Amino acid sequence: MKKEALYKSLAKYYDFIYTWKDYKKEAEVITRLINENKLSAENKLLDVACGTGAHLEYFVDNFDCVGVDLNPEMLEVAKEKAPKAKFYSADMIDFDLKQKFDAVICLFSSIGYVKKEENLRKTIACFVKHLKKGGIVIIEPWLTKEIYRVGSPHMNTYDGEKLKIARVNVSELKDDIISYFEMHYLIAEENKPVIHFVDKHELAMFPINKILTIMNDYGLKTEYIKEDLFDNRGLLLGIKPK
Numbered sequence: 241m242k243k244e245a246l247y248k249s250l251a252k253y254y255d256f257i258y259t260w261k262d263y264k265k266e267a268e269v270i271t272r273l274i275n276e277n278k279l280s281a282e283n284k285l286l287d288v289a290c291g292t293g294a295h296l297e298y299f300v301d302n303f304d305c306v307g308v309d310l311n312p313e314m315l316e317v318a319k320e321k322a323p324k325a326k327f328y329s330a331d332m333i334d335f336d337l338k339q340k341f342d343a344v345i346c347l348f349s350s351i352g353y354v355k356k357e358e359n360l361r362k363t364i365a366c367f368v369k370h371l372k373k374g375g376i377v378i379i380e381p382w383l384t385k386e387i388y389r390v391g392s393p394h395m396n397t398y399d400g401e402k403l404k405i406a407r408v409n410v411s412e413l414k415d416d417i418i419s420y421f422e423m424h425y426l427i428a429e430e431n432k433p434v435i436h437f438v439d440k441h442e443l444a445m446f447p448i449n450k451i452l453t454i455m456n457d458y459g460l461k462t463e464y465i466k467e468d469l470f471d472n473r474g475l476l477l478g479i480k481p482k
Contacts (some may be wrong), residue, residue: 244311246425246439247291253427254292254400256405256410266347266469267298270378273467273475274343279374279482286341286370288332289350293318293325300324303343308335333362340372345379349473351451352382352443355418360446361454368458368480377460377478381451382443387472388419402430419443427455451476 246254274285283303287296290307291314299305300334305325309315315327328337332346333354344367354363367377390413405427412420420442427435448464455462460478467475 243442244439245437246423247401249313250427250435251292251311251317252423253403254314254317254404256400257402258294258395259398260396261294261480263294264298267295267383268470269467270295270345270347271299271302273378273477274376277479278342278376279479280342280372281374282342282372284339284372284458285343285345286337287402288344288346288367289348289353290315290318290327291348293321293327295345295347296322296325306337306341307341308332308337309472327441333359333366335366337370339370339377341370341377342372344371344375344377347378347469348381349380349382349443351379352419352445353441355442355444357446357450357454360444360451361457364451364454365458367461368431368478371480373480374482375480376456377480378477379451379455379478381446381448381473381474381476383419383445383471383473384447385417386429387447388445402427414442417445419445448474448476 285305287307290309296305296307300322307327312329339379354360354408358377392411394409396407407423407425409421409423414420423439425437452462455478464477
């Protein structure tokens with residue numbers, strides 16, 4: 241099966257494997273940080289790499305929301321969760337919506353998928369281009385090399401009455417900075433043959449200071465806060481001066 245199938249042909253199963261994740265609480269944290277830090281007057285929010293819209297489902301009551309994701313299949317799921325939002329299929333590295341926002345967010349460590357420093361620079365430049373003066377960028381980084389445990393085994397499961405999912409992998413390292421995962425899935429659904437596939441993912445472990453430096457290079461006043469959404473990742477905040 242093709243790379244990152246859970247983001248594409250099997251996107252309808254994505255949320256089941258993350259039922260443990262408290263998107264509502266995370267959205268509350270992000271909302272508070274936006275309201276405490278942004279200097280612009282309105283409430284237009286852009287969620288980059290929004291996936292299935294699990295955060296947007298909670299943002300739409302407080303913000304005028306737009307979601308961007310590379311995979312149209314994920315956006316089809318997102319549209320059902322957050323019908324008030326607008327969605328666009330685009331790459332976070334070089335999208336152009338021809339509008340500006342009071343908050344640009346990129347959560348669940350999606351920033352790691354850009355993989356190269358050159359792409360990281362383009363991505364942050366793109367975020368800033370879409371940000372109003374006084375607006376805020378919030379990025380949830382991926383794990384750093386100091387935290388990442390090469391060789392560690394992992395398992396997630398979903399145990400529903402009519403659907404069972406198991407995902408296992410062992411953390412690997414490529415090129416000294418790329419965390420690499422071959423995630424083995426088994427999906428058993430009522431009255432259907434069992435599906436087995438391997439989903440391959442590569443995320444760069446950018447040092448926090450590297451991301452902050454690039455954010456500063458593009459004119460943002462930055463801060464790293466250790467307030468976690470989960471898993472010791474912290475959050476990167478950047479304010480665009482008025």
